[in-house]
Amino acid sequence: MGMCATPRPVIEVSGIRKTYGATVAVSEVSFEVGEGEIFGLIGPNGAGKTTTMECVEGVRRPDRGEISILGLDPFRDVYQLQNRIGVQLQQAQLQKRIKVWEAVDLWASLYTKTVDADRLLEQLGLSGKRNAWFMNLSGGQKQRLFIALALINDPEVVFLDELTTGLDPQARRAIWELVRGIRDRGKTVFMTTHLMEEAERLCDRVAIIEHGRIIEIGTPEDLVRRHCPERTVLLATDHTLAEERLRTILTIETVTRRDSQFTLEGKGDDFVTEVIQCLSENRIRVTNFRTELPNLEDVFLKLTGHSIRD
């Protein structure tokens, strides 16, 4: 229980393991998801994200371990659970010639509680596509329809698996907005992604999973602070004594100079402040000043020794 522990967990997973034949898909996976947060399971393809998520959804049964979601056992109470959650699956399809409104209408008939279908389609920008066949929708429209289907029963927990894979940046940003909207309405969101930028911009907390094991959990900022204290400052100055002065900063590690361009590397949260202080005390006039902070991508590289795209 660290500083990130949330008051009331809606999902509790402890020590689950799932094997397919000789392949261990997930092992010793434990985490909690708090009410009203966006929790992201991040890692490369094949790391065990989808398997973990499907175990929590009740679609797959783990070989070992305990899962509790909304106080239910996902496997034993699967139909009761499915009434209260919304699910968007990776690589799902619908009937080619089903119309958008028909899909939403069918889904609505399956749940005890539903939201207004027309309003939902409107919110997702699909009003104009009500009568379009599924096969004639663009990738982004299909994805938005799947989000609509995941939200039709006013779910308490929404599962989003690789939500924006295959979408262009513009559609991706629009979908991110939607997901934030879901959280702002008090829902809990459990998502997976292999896009670090997506995790960083969207998730309140993330768990990094690799080779079926969770190797780190925390807020994106917290993970960056803990694992990547390196800070980089890039600045440009013509001041003749700049290099000499900058080297006196305590937390500085390297200073690289190319003509008037300096690259300063140091560690810790105070590093940038100290650079600024040094510049100001010595009245060093700079024509450019930029910081480079590590991100989740760097955290992943540090923890696993390889890039997430490898």
Add this chain to the structure above:
Amino acid sequence: MFRGLWKLTWLETKIFMREPMGAVGSIIVPVLVFLGVGRLMGTQIAASSVAAAGFLRVGLPVFATVLIALNGVLSLVTIISIYREGGILRRLRATPLRPQTILTAHVLVKLALTLATMALMVAAGKRYYPINVDAPVFGFAMALLISTWSILSIGFLIASIVPTARFAQPIGGAILYPMLGFCGLFVPLESLPPKLHAVARMLPLTYAVSLMQGIWKGEAWSLHIGDIAVLVLIFAICTALSAKVFRWE
């Protein structure tokens, strides 16, 4: 338990009708072929041979019906496997829908289509068929319903396990079509050698054909209690098995 069944059934009917070959291929073509063969044989052979006339009176109508039913079964197997392969079943799984509901909806669609084709055939047959057939239409419809329901449950079972859409049609065909040869439509069961007779008695289709042929000829239902019992038993076994072995992906 069957929440969403009617909506899904209606939806699947509409979706099937939207297929390019949906309505035409499953309703119009069989009726045309039936009438075509009937006319061809009717004008050329009917008068010359008693056996041919008998075939035209009972054999061909029942044969056409069985083919339509088998067509429905194969179509069911294919659709379910396409749904499985395309991830549609995966998506449906993550809802309160149950596999039995999905399969039942498709069975109902196929039943309705089979009956519609049958009705069209009777209507067209009355006008254009070369030989006047006086069959109990309502009774035959009932026999057809029971038979199709039972054969569809075999399709149900095949559909539950066939791995990919590419295999669905051949596997389904390999299981179903050989049954046609020994079901008593072409060669009377009694004239088969004992071994083949035993084989024929193992095949579900034999009982369906016996029931439909009998009712078509105007025999009493009481003569076919055995056929009905076997067909119901097949339905029960296949449904129970398919619920156990159903694969979502």
